[in-house]
Amino acid sequence: MVDSYRHKGMRxxxxxxxxxxxxxxxxxxxxxxKIPRHFFFENAFLEHAYEDKAFPIGAGQTIxxxxxxxxxxxxxQVQPGDKVFExxxxxxxxxxxxxxxxxxxxxxxxxxxxxxxxxxFLPSMGYKPNFFFGDGSKGLPRYAPYDKIIVTAGAxxxxxALIDQLRVGGVLVIPVGDAKTQRMLRITKTAxxxxxxxxxxxxxxxxxxxxxxxxx
Numbered sequence: 001m002v003d004s005y006r007h008k009g010m011r012x013x014x015x016x017x018x019x020x021x022x023x024x025x026x027x028x029x030x031x032x033x034k035i036p037r038h039f040f041f042e043n044a045f046l047e048h049a050y051e052d053k054a055f056p057i058g059a060g061q062t063i064x065x066x067x068x069x070x071x072x073x074x075x076x077q078v079q080p081g082d083k084v085f086e087x088x089x090x091x092x093x094x095x096x097x098x099x100x101x102x103x104x105x106x107x108x109x110x111x112x113x114x115x116x117x118x119x120x121f122l123p124s125m126g127y128k129p130n131f132f133f134g135d136g137s138k139g140l141p142r143y144a145p146y147d148k149i150i151v152t153a154g155a156x157x158x159x160x161a162l163i164d165q166l167r168v169g170g171v172l173v174i175p176v177g178d179a180k181t182q183r184m185l186r187i188t189k190t191a192x193x194x195x196x197x198x199x200x201x202x203x204x205x206x207x208x209x210x211x212x213x214x215x216x
Contacts, residue, residue: 001125003036010050011037017052018070025074031100032066039125040091061114061206063091064152068203070097075173075186075200076148078103085143085165086129087136088152088208092118095129098150105129106143108136110209137210139165146170153208154182161212168192175205179214 015033023029038049040063048055054062072094078084080102086095089109098105107129109115115133122129132140136151137159144165151162151174162172166189175182184200207214 001036001039003039007036007038007050011035014050014052014066018067021052021067023067023070023074025070027101028070028073028097031073031097032070034100035093035096036125037063037066037093040093057091057114061090061111063093064205068205069094071184071201071203072150072152072173073097073101075184076150076171078148082147083143083145084148084150085140085146086150086152087139087162088206089118089131090114090152092122092127092129094150094152096122096125096127099127099129103148106132106140106146108132108134108140110135135210137161137208137212141165149173151175151208152205153213154179154203154205155208155213157212158185158187159212163187163189163195175203177202179207180204 011033015029038046041049052067054065057063078101082103084098084103084105086107089107095105095107119131139161145167147170149162149172154175168189170189172187175184177183181202181204186198188196190196
């Protein structure tokens, strides 16, 4: 795996594009600028690696659009040392951004093929989140509570289990809607039985699979 001067230049251009779209968090932009996204692509598709778009990675999933990753990461307001639970490991790109922001990352994947592939691949890049295989729509209660939870797939509703597994003061970022489009929500747990919900832009994610997602 080679990260050349050309690749770094392409990343700088990608950061410029993401910044122009409204991302202001310099730590998030620095993470996007550091991570060699082309490592996730076969050589034949290298020209797509630093375009601001999603790209198929198999099993009906995609590596998310860099702007989308940056948008969710900015909303999450990750602080170094935060325990962050990610639902939908996918390619692992979002998990790496969270690690670059200083988070202690717990990430779960529903698709066995992707789980196995990413669990092997990320350590080869020097990144070692805590990997889990299973139904992320039910959360990961064994390691709760979490400071932050991020869902990288479109949910029909906000799963109660995720609110339950947030600490008071914690933040959940989740896209909620139908199969065609979802609204990005940031939910802050202000007390044990109370939340504050903020609504942001519309996005299109692959569906959240599982008991409290779109059942498969």
